Amino acid sequence: NPVPAIPNQFTSKHARYNYGNEINIGFSDFEIVQSKNYEIELEKKYDVTATLLHWKRTKSVKRAVSYLLDFNFFKEIIIWNNNPEINLEKSVLVKNNASFDRIRIINSKENLKDEAKYRVCAEAKTMACFYVDDDWNAAFYLKSLIADFRSDPYVLHSVTEPYTFYTNLVWTYFDKSIDLHTGFSWIGCGSIFLREYAQRHLQYLQVYLKNNRNLVHLSDVFFSIWLNDIPSQFNINIHEFTGSNSGASFSSSSNFFQYQYQSSILAIRILEHNLRYNQSNATNQLCFRRWSNRRFPHYIKSSSLKDDFIFFTNVLPIDIENIPFNISKDFERGTRKNLPRGSSVAFFVSHTTLKxxxxxxxxxxxSGRNARRGEFFAIDFLHIQTNLSFSLTVRHTRELQDNLDFNLSLDGLWWITYRSLNG
Known part of the structure; x- marks a missing residue:
């Protein structure tokens, strides 16, 4: 199963059944070859450039460049140097001259802070960018993140730890009357997004923050919200490099949290205002239009420790689409004043998919509750594999097991169903 899918929605009408205690896996050679060719097309179309920011932690950036080169997933690695006091050169970051062709450095004349993340992506020659802060080691989940992106390329894909994952679920906004359908995600622990999204974001910053230029440096706060789509986020244990806290961070600067608070409120206010304006605008010049190109709905995803499969489910701890939103009273929803606490967080941690x-x-x-019709859990093996074995233990009541169907897919869109023996 190379891509996530919705088994209950895309099940084949011609289900193939169990025989005794064994399952007859029935993909034809033609089906496998056809799906494999499509997978190769996606890999070529959605090639990825790795991007990094440099300021004062040269040693950390050098370490990040090293492991990104080792993975050999990227056509190019672009480093944006935010430190105008130095002229960063390739020889400082890598000793092997053979790697020079895969590295490009852009030396900025000023420290653009978060805005530089989107400036550097806009310079990529590929359709998509991978970004990670130099203090996070994305090697533990990089393969899963890339596979997840190619399965649904029009969505922001990111990684975070359980508490922040739950917080981001709380920081979602839905209002179907104006096509508001967005949520928050940081991108620093590892993320992949289309280059055109970065380019468009830079345009938005120029237009909508022209009277708040001091907030442009906090571009991350606006990025995911202004995409007007729920990010696809991994709920995993993230890994910070040891010794990466040297030097003052951006978040430790004066007024950072005040600016972050202002940015969080302004981001949703600008989006809500423009979407409401769109409803009365008869022209095609709509702002923040949501193209609805995502292939799959909202899941919780956790990649394996070996980064060789993704577990995912549509059993969410919060019914995010039915949380009422009113801009006049809910404008602080995505701020630190609305950090989740107490029993709800404890429940999510004790029922985390990390287990x-x-x-x-x-x-x-x-899951912490009874399963409902249409809910499922699934495993994504990142790419099509024909020599694969795995076991799945379902410790539920006999009644549920007798009515549990197993679905198998090569592309995440067309599914073969194996009915339960007694269902």
Whole structure:
């Protein structure tokens, strides 16, 4: 199963059944070759450039460049040097001259802070960019993140730890009357997004923050919200490089949290205002138009410790689409004043999908409630594999097991259903 999917919506009408205690896997050679060719097309079309920012932690950037080169996933690695006091050169970051052709450095005349993340992506020659801060080690989940992006390329794909994942679910906004359908995500722990999104974001910053230029440096706060689509986020344990806290960080600067608060409110106000204006605008010049190109709805995803599969489910801890939103009273929803606390957070942590992929036979994922019709859990093996074996243990009541269907897919769109023996 190379891409996430919705088994209950795309099940084949001609289901192939169990025989005794074994399943007859029935993909034809033609189906496999056709799906594999499509997978190769996606890899070529959505090639990715790795991007990094440099300021004062040269050692950390050098370490990040090293592991990104080792993966050999990227046509190019572009480093944007935000430190105007130095002229960063390739020889400082890599000793092997053979790698020079894969590295490009852009030396900025000023420190653009977060805005530089989108400036550097706009310079990419590929359709998409991978970004990570130099203090996070994305090597533990890089393969899963790239596979997840190619399965649904019109969505922002990112990575974060459980508490922030839950917080971002709380910081979502829906209003179907104006086509508001957005959520928040940081991109620093590892993210992939289309280059055109970065280019468009830079235009938005020029237009909508022309009277608030001091907030442009906090571009990350606006980026995911202004995409007007829910990001696809991994709920995993992230890894920080040791010794990466040297030097003052942007978040430690004076007035940072005040500016972050202002940015969070302004981001949703600008989006809501323009979407409401769109409803009365008869022209095609609509602002923040949502193209609805995403292939799949909202999941919780956790990649395995070996980064060789993704567990995902549509069983969410919060019914995000039915949380009422009114800009006049909910404008602080995405601020630090609305950080989740108490029993709801404790419940999510104790029922986290990380327990599926922790390689500990003593733990398991429990949804915390009864399963509902249409809910599922699934495994994405990142790419099409024909020599694969795995076991799945479902410790539910016999009644549920007798009515549990198994679905298999090569592309995440067309599914073969294997009915339960007694269902």
């Amino acid at each position: 599926v992929v922790d390689n500990d036979s003593k733990t398991c994922w429990r």
